Amino acid sequence: MAGPGGDMQWCFSQVKGAIDDDVAEADIISTVEFNHTGELLATGDKGGRVVIFQQEIENKNQPQFRSEYNVYSTFQSHEPEFDYLKSLEIEEKINKIRWLPQKNAAQFLLSTNDKTIKLWKISERDKRPEGYNLKEDDGRYKDPNTITSLRVPVLIPMDLMVEASPRRVFANAHTYHINSISVNSDNETYLSADDLRINLWHLEITDRSFNIVDIKPANMEELTEVITAAEFHPHQCNTFVYSSSKGTIRLCDMRASALCDKHSKLFEEPEDPSNRSFFSEIISSISDVKFSHNGRYMMTRDYLSMKIWDLNMENRPVETYQVHEYLRSKLCSLYENDCIFDKFECCWNGNDSVVMTGSYNNFFRMFDRGHRRDVTLEASRENSKPMQVLKPRKVCAGGKRKKDEISVDSLDFNKKILHTAWHPQDNIIAVATTNNLYIFQDKVN
């Protein structure tokens, strides 16, 4: 990867999705995920569809190569369902997609809505058989009396067809809404987490799962916190973490006991009394937790900040980055318009030197950990000429607004970037606005 974060110049590469401002609710992007090589980029939307883009690389050997992601496969992963017992509709919205590491020619991913996880196989077909003895080419069976000789069928080339088929359906294991799935480094198991419980599955077994965390109190009136995210450690197959609505993260070791209700480590930062406000309890709720690629750190995102924790130090994060501190004085309005409940995700770059997250007004933020630099960029149709360099944006918190700055009151809180993803090796990022997917590339790359 070339250059430290501060020297990176991000350019517009592509934008996917409808242009018009009238956003159909089904088109709202709800998750974005690169696969392990970065060749494939999957998005899920509120309508239950998964769209996979594939990278086509022009001149990868050149220093300034331009990569383009084109649609590879589209399929309907989940449909709306109805729980008759509780008289509840189950949304088809895709909450998370996680890729499995590739083992053979086919690709596999897990996609989940609020209640059901599915394992999808995406495979290519570029040959078809011809010359069957008992069937015509169109599939109709021949009259056996007309067959006078035998021949060997041959495979002939055809136009590439990408097929997605559901291989496993993992259902009926969650009473509450699933917020996370995470594939274990053992490539055999994965976890799914809802508000109160975490279940461990085997990828081959759909009719049962093990419950490994259960924080449901005997008396629901005593409920004080819920699980907000969970993830397996990237290398240690016995370790996972889960975050809570109270701003704590618990690290659990599955070797310690079958039910991991007792954490091995509890990561919690004491509250800063000067920041205490009426809403400070709810903005400390963690919306995302991600391990670094090297497995030594984890990052958490709460409403106003991102924190990086060293797994060996529980009492405070090693780094804290303010994403949009200027919103602290607006929390009451943000509560009224529901923005305070927005769940922003965060991500690491390939070598864990830069972290990224989204904000409002279609802004997204990058923090270079080593050089202590940060930048605010915008995903917008106005800045979408090919290879156009993105200009850093600045929000004016108060006082005199400089030229090119935008004031807090002018921010569009309907334009939020909740989902971002970083290519595992290269400086290519995917940023989802409400219904568009922007792909940006580092100019030098």
Added chain:
Amino acid sequence: MSETTMEVNTEARRILAVSISKLYSARTQRGGLRLHRSLLISMIMRSARDIYHSARESEGPSGAQPTPEEPMDAGAEEPAPPGPQPEPQPAPNSSEPFADEPDATEDEGDCEITEDKENLSPARQSRKRRGKASAAPDFLPSKRARLEPGEERHAAPPGSCRVVPWESLVALSLNRVIPAF
């Protein structure tokens, strides 16, 4: 009342009104009630209630106890809708104008917030008529029950109990929200 205490009071009650309407509108949301969100809203309501109480206590015994007959126009507060929003359109989940909400306050014959009748434990059900008949607290939206097609709106019998004193209302909501899951 001191100026600041009044402001704090007003603000706390406004936030309570907003929170209650959020809880109500969450019930009609696709996908059902969200536990995390309901928990956060109930935490806000608790804090608002505590602030309101401590603000009242801090002004001493001269301040009137919140009797139902107390004129509810303190601070010229408007009934319910959330305060003016400088930001554009609220997010899809936000509390819609109250015409959409199915639950009434004034038309409830037995003065209860009947949230989840099927799931109430026997201990929770309280069919006592509460308090004296009074005007609706000003922070609650003045709205009426959404009718099913073909239903007719019946006039509330005169003298029926209108609405509970608002602290009990808050307590009721808080006690019902989470156990309903």
